Amino acid sequence: MPEDGALPGHALAGAAGRPLGFYLHVPYCATRCGYCDFNTYTASELRGSGGALASRDNYADTVVAEIRLARKVLGDDPRPVETVFVGGGTPTLLPAADLSRMLAAIREEFGLAPGAEITTEANPESVDPRYLAELRAGGFNRVSFGMQSARQHVLKILDRTHTPGRPEACVAEARAAGFEHVNLDLIYGTPGETDDDWRASLDAALGAGPDHVSAYALIVEEGTQLARRIRRGEVPMTDDDVHADRYLLAEEALTAAGFRWYEVSNWATTEAARCRHNELYWTGADWWGAGPGAHSHVGGVRWWNAKHPGGYAQALTEGRSPGAGREVLAAEDRRVERILLELRLADGCPLDLLAPAGARAAARALADGLLERAPYEAGRAVLTLRGRLLADAVVRDLVD
Numbered sequence: 001m002p003e004d005g006a007l008p009g010h011a012l013a014g015a016a017g018r019p020l021g022f023y024l025h026v027p028y029c030a031t032r033c034g035y036c037d038f039n040t041y042t043a044s045e046l047r048g049s050g051g052a053l054a055s056r057d058n059y060a061d062t063v064v065a066e067i068r069l070a071r072k073v074l075g076d077d078p079r080p081v082e083t084v085f086v087g088g089g090t091p092t093l094l095p096a097a098d099l100s101r102m103l104a105a106i107r108e109e110f111g112l113a114p115g116a117e118i119t120t121e122a123n124p125e126s127v128d129p130r131y132l133a134e135l136r137a138g139g140f141n142r143v144s145f146g147m148q149s150a151r152q153h154v155l156k157i158l159d160r161t162h163t164p165g166r167p168e169a170c171v172a173e174a175r176a177a178g179f180e181h182v183n184l185d186l187i188y189g190t191p192g193e194t195d196d197d198w199r200a201s202l203d204a205a206l207g208a209g210p211d212h213v214s215a216y217a218l219i220v221e222e223g224t225q226l227a228r229r230i231r232r233g234e235v236p237m238t239d240d241d242v243h244a245d246r247y248l249l250a251e252e253a254l255t256a257a258g259f260r261w262y263e264v265s266n267w268a269t270t271e272a273a274r275c276r277h278n279e280l281y282w283t284g285a286d287w288w289g290a291g292p293g294a295h296s297h298v299g300g301v302r303w304w305n306a307k308h309p310g311g312y313a314q315a316l317t318e319g320r321s322p323g324a325g326r327e328v329l330a331a332e333d334r335r336v337e338r339i340l341l342e343l344r345l346a347d348g349c350p351l352d353l354l355a356p357a358g359a360r361a362a363a364r365a366l367a368d369g370l371l372e373r374a375p376y377e378a379g380r381a382v383l384t385l386r387g388r389l390l391a392d393a394v395v396r397d398l399v400d
Helices: 059-074 096-109 129-137 152-158 166-177 195-208 225-231 240-256 276-282 309-317 331-342 356-367 373-377 385-389 391-398
Strands: 020-026 081-088 112-122 142-148 181-188 212-217 260-263 266-268 286-290 295-298 301-305 323-328
Touching: 020 059, 020 276, 059 096, 059 286, 059 309, 081 096, 081 276, 096 112, 096 129, 112 276, 129 166, 142 152, 142 166, 142 195, 152 195, 166 181, 166 195, 181 195, 181 240, 195 240, 212 240, 240 260, 240 385, 276 286, 276 331, 286 301, 331 391, 356 373, 356 391, 385 391
Parallel strands: 020 081, 020 286, 081 112, 112 142, 142 181, 181 212
Antiparallel strands: 212 266, 260 266, 286 295, 295 301, 301 323
């Protein structure tokens, strides 16, 4: 990774035809959830590691410095930013003014497209009506709350600290503050969760009135506290059949409530309610990821930042790119990634992306009821409901 972050000359070729987004990573958490393996840090984990440079007190200044670096690297690229997504970690551990200041830097350096989608993730316990009003005044128009479950014993297994009912109240507070779009994140398949627990979570989420719901199967990542507890036999592992049953319950409840799937784990009430930022990822557009460990992609060049907040800040303080490494994707890499990502979308992927072996696999998937017939005959591979349950296996076959 060059110290100035310069991109190869070909990266911006044809950029005018691709959307540009920004991801801002805030790596701080009050406590560590037992299932989480994201690049996040609690105060105790940072103490004595990186010193003042790792502190969240001046974090916004550091991110603003990277946004200004992005402007230099992208040069005279005229594209305004179409989406901004602030994730973490817990972005709302920072003052609302800090999040707004980072957004303002993007506006000043690049400009925001008309109707730009501006999202932040939020922990339900870290916001209140005043905080949400400040975010809205600062330009945010979409908020995503980590609900995960409506059952206390499930939240306890996940080491989530919010109380049941608080995420639903947050949706009402966000609406009152003027947020146009609100998402609730749910997790299914937590050890000890029953079908009735999952139904209760779905009912509570839908009753709150969001226009977007993300529902993810719990993945037990090696190295997490939850993985260690399962290995010691303290809690049971949930199997794939349970995950499939819970997914079907989600599809049934969400569809009945007027939601439609547009990506395997995401449902929205309208096209406008979809997460446009995530659609940038899934369709191979361009985005700059600012913050420790954040990944970026521009024109087939992908890079990633130093993971630790101290090292990340040190690089920017010294006038260097915080990038830790990068790769230039070959045409074959980009073809495979398109299949991997686009097949998960309701629009599917073009059949002409498939190699001969993948095309034969698609024909078998159609015969097995894993792909929709009408789109297939029109030249696209679109998963059926059963295909969504087996999405990973279908993708593996089609990328051959």
